[in-house]
Amino acid sequence: METVKYVLTEDRMPTAWYNIAADLPSPPPPVLHPGTHQPVGPADLAPLFPMALILQEVSTERAVEIPEEVQAIYRQWRPTPLYRARRLERALDTPAKIYYKYEGVSPAGSHKPNTAVAQAYYNKQEGVKRIVTETGAGQWGSSLAFAGALFGLEVEVYMVKVSYNQKPYRRALMEAYGARVVASPSEETAAGRAILAEHPDSTGSLGIAISEAVERAVQRDDTKYALGSVLNHVLLHQTVVGQEALAQLELAGDYPDVIVGCTGGGSNFAGIAFPFIGARLRGEREVRVVAVEPAACPSLTKGRYVYDFGDTGHLTPLVKMHTLGSTFVPSGIHAGGLRYHGMAPLVSHLLNLGQIEAVALQQLETFAAGIQFARAEGILPAPEANHAVAGAIREALRCKEEGTSRTILFNLCGHGHFDMQAYMDFQAGKLKDFEYSDEEVAMALAGLPSL
């Protein structure tokens, strides 16, 4: 039997994002002002984001309408395909049914444009001229550059210096879309200059790049900041993924017993899982949900659920999340999109409520899973997505052991065509597993703000 694609006609594309806040048994703890430690209000966030996104951040409406202009752009690549991975099932010799939602068909090659387009739209609506953001490996930066080009917005990207130098191709894609890309830490911001004064050879981190982008956004009236994960409105925009998957599984006459997603900031995981978790919270249907994170950046499995900053420079508001501490610099694994010290507050809240499970996987297992997947299904996943693939394979092999069939759904959030160096290193035996000791985690956590 061949791999099967489930196609959703455009008229069944979601017209509203699904807001899980409407179904939570208790709301997540409030976001706090970094100076006063009091809950932030919309005015506090206005220098950073357009008001429409701030209102989405605190909305408790279940359905948030997707503007027609955003839907029109989504339709360029959405609905994305859902596949039944029959060739992978055969290769694993498992009684499990494995489905994957494939977000790599977007112009930027990942799920990130789902929120980039929405964010660019609202910024444009409110007269913003320029958006500033940060990027690690470049998936997010290239998606925002793409969205900015469509809306005629200038895009500035502070790119972690080690990636800027070692992975120039994502940078080239951003520049092809017309974005300005700056290596971070840079001389352009006080935050960057402070780092460089102390560490002239700093190769940067996502936390530093966020500080620089935030600083550059608040300095200029015509400029706002954009974040590619973590925040409620970003997760909200990704729920088109899970809503489509739900409708496609209906076409297949199926429903997942278990959903697997990889987690860095949490947005692709939320995108696939929240609509299903919402159905369970409303008492409609059971489902197990597993978040897979890298052992080298284990915020869900080893981090603490406390208030922390989103950036190294401590310019952002304080959010309660599973965190390894804002000064934590994760090991140089190849899944750059998963190397963030914190986790989305909504995902953290769900873990705290016992609504989801989390597991940390080692790098080598995830790459081996990616290769096995590519040879069976033909699509080479991004290293981030390999964590979801590996998690799904573990579930499928457990079905085989137990001799039971379960329906597994995972999010294949992007292709690996920009990540070939990682695959070359893996195939050459150059990659290593890496796990932080409890002592190392404790040291990083010692830097947490005391609240």
Next chain:
Amino acid sequence: METVKYVLTEDRMPTAWYNIAADLPSPPPPVLHPGTHQPVGPADLAPLFPMALILQEVSTERAVEIPEEVQAIYRQWRPTPLYRARRLERALDTPAKIYYKYEGVSPAGSHKPNTAVAQAYYNKQEGVKRIVTETGAGQWGSSLAFAGALFGLEVEVYMVKVSYNQKPYRRALMEAYGARVVASPSEETAAGRAILAEHPDSTGSLGIAISEAVERAVQRDDTKYALGSVLNHVLLHQTVVGQEALAQLELAGDYPDVIVGCTGGGSNFAGIAFPFIGARLRGEREVRVVAVEPAACPSLTKGRYVYDFGDTGHLTPLVKMHTLGSTFVPSGIHAGGLRYHGMAPLVSHLLNLGQIEAVALQQLETFAAGIQFARAEGILPAPEANHAVAGAIREALRCKEEGTSRTILFNLCGHGHFDMQAYMDFQAGKLKDFEYSDEEVAMALAGLPSL
């Protein structure tokens, strides 16, 4: 107005390839045996190809059924989308309507899997264990590696050494799919050793790599050879592209006045154009068809229409085609897929019959077109595809000058995610235009076999 996607439901995916041989006013000249100079028969080709493909090569049936197993794999990414490029139209301020068929959604990122899957299927059917091929930049090699993985066939790829060394990421993709990749010229073949004896530092060429692959295929009983363009059966397999486009334009209530495709060996051009040329040959509907080739490899516009070898080592049969001579080594432009000395016999025949036009464009114009396209439509094209984009923009701007609206269709045959170095070089001003003088072309043509 936003860019519009025309979706074809799977039940309207073509179930047969379209064979233009059925509609030609005269057949193309026969393929000749390199030794006897007599027309080759099926037995002559049997060491190279499975019999099913040899029969397709000489078939004059209009519709060649696509095996259900091949259709099942096509459905993983087919039907591919057809877009009305409204944002590009607006950016050009043209009255023209521009449509593009997008083949970059395949797992390998180009149109090449359309024939790779079919070739792997027929080889598997006839008990072949191993397929050998050559590749330049790697689009074809990675597509055959993908197809081989699905059918459990071993794949060996002789990759032009300069690309093997300078563009390791396509090689890494082939290896991820499990293929064996060898830098050509190699010590593994007599053809390779002969070159290395004379030129130890040879960086290879497509013509040399073909010689090596053919030699390795004929040496082993369980091994066949595969070619990614030029041959009739390869062009045949690509006609799913144009057939789908025809049906999608019907949905749009439109029909092209002009079709634009880029030409290297001719397969993506044939894929989009042949079904429409067939309709014209049958007297059903008029259409202009423009082949766009690089000025640095101008086989259609400066080559001669004569019998020539497909490879440098003169192991292949002789085919009548527009050629620059099998010893011609094209300049190092970045559209590696268009750097072939010859042109598909069917495309050459159509040019000779006056059924198509040809134009040669300079590299810088094509990259500028690619950047403009990416910023308007969000998709970054492969350098090969940029030739079609530039050709379509020329047609659209002519409409603007003349104040008339025409419907333009072009084939966006692949994305440029593996070609970022080329874009970096372009943006940095490092790329140059290049055109061969008439003297240089005459010198290359002097090496043609005299028949």
